[in-house]
Amino acid sequence: MELQLPEIDLGTMGIEDPDAIARAIEIGYRHLDTAQIYENEDVVGEGISRADVPREELTVATKVWADDLAPEDVRRSTEESLDRLGLDRVDLLYVHRPIEAYDPEATLPAFDELRAEGLIEHVGVSNFTTAQFEEASEILDSPITANQVERHPFYREDDLLEYAREDGHTLVAYSPLAQGKVFDDPVLGGIAAERGISEAQVSLAWLAGTDGVVPIPKASSVDHLEANLVAGGIELTREERARIDGIGEEGKLFE
Numbered sequence: 001m002e003l004q005l006p007e008i009d010l011g012t013m014g015i016e017d018p019d020a021i022a023r024a025i026e027i028g029y030r031h032l033d034t035a036q037i038y039e040n041e042d043v044v045g046e047g048i049s050r051a052d053v054p055r056e057e058l059t060v061a062t063k064v065w066a067d068d069l070a071p072e073d074v075r076r077s078t079e080e081s082l083d084r085l086g087l088d089r090v091d092l093l094y095v096h097r098p099i100e101a102y103d104p105e106a107t108l109p110a111f112d113e114l115r116a117e118g119l120i121e122h123v124g125v126s127n128f129t130t131a132q133f134e135e136a137s138e139i140l141d142s143p144i145t146a147n148q149v150e151r152h153p154f155y156r157e158d159d160l161l162e163y164a165r166e167d168g169h170t171l172v173a174y175s176p177l178a179q180g181k182v183f184d185d186p187v188l189g190g191i192a193a194e195r196g197i198s199e200a201q202v203s204l205a206w207l208a209g210t211d212g213v214v215p216i217p218k219a220s221s222v223d224h225l226e227a228n229l230v231a232g233g234i235e236l237t238r239e240e241r242a243r244i245d246g247i248g249e250e251g252k253l254f255e
């Protein structure tokens with residue numbers, strides 16, 4: 001089944017309150033992004049169980065951390081993730097970073113096996129270059145349906161976007177608010193003031209309006225959660241997009 005993700009999705013790194021997750025689901029979020037390294041899969045799972053929305057309507061994604069990428073650890077740690085999440089399947093399982101125990105020939109077949117057994121629906125990768133993605137594609141039987149990478153107005157790897165469009169996978173944009181740096185930028189501030197919206201909404205509208213990209217802003221308050229969802233429906237003009245495209249790159253938050 002093809003991976004279909006909504007325009008605005010939820011990053012959960014740092015969320016420690018299950019009710020924040022439950023509220024997010026109840027106001028409309030359908031794709032939740034967690035990871036073993038965030039140590040909050042139990043919180044996300046508890047939030048899912050508290051929300052009055054059927055499991056089948058949700059896309060739950062988690063990531064295997066770099067030190068658990070030996071084949072036996074992929075299986076063990078994924079089973080532990082499922083336990084913490086209280087689920088019998090995750091919809092999307094990522095290789096979190098291609099470092100440490102990552103050995104493509106050994107790691108990736110373990111993902112195929114989990115998929116063949118129905119423990120995961122889709123295989124994703126995160127922080128992969130195009131060359132690393134191509135190598136992984138050749139080894140895996142499963143299609144890679146997403147590459148999750150840092151993307152915001154101050155950091156854009158357009159080669160990854162072009163490649164994602166050609167290949168047909170989704171580019172999931174992490175830290176889409178540059179962890180709050182969007183609020184200090186005069187270009188985003190100018191567009192926000194002209195439209196009477198926030199800099200966060202400008203950044204999310206810019207990302208969500210880019211074909212092939214879906215942002216996963218992390219938010220915990222209801223106000224932020226709602227404002228970010230609204231941003232998915234805001235269409236920037238070509239001129240506004242060009243102003244944002246013209247913002248100089250400042251480099252990555254995450255190396």
Ligand SMILES: NC(=O)c1ccc[n+]([C@@H]2O[C@H](COP(=O)([O-])OP(=O)(O)OC[C@H]3O[C@@H](n4cnc5c(N)ncnc54)[C@H](OP(=O)(O)O)[C@@H]3O)[C@@H](O)[C@H]2O)c1
Binds near residue numbers: 034174223
């Ligand atoms: N694959 C990877 O290696 C990787 C790396 C980093 C992140 N990620 C994923 O990407 C997700 C998002 O990235 P991130 O957490 O680094 O940062 P982010 O989403 O760019 O920014 C989150 C910050 O923005 C605030 N915020 C959210 N909406 C707001 C709004 N409408 N107005 C004002 N402030 C707002 C949040 O505050 P409140 O919490 O107070 O609402 C939080 O402090 C993570 O949660 C994680 O799922 C993945």
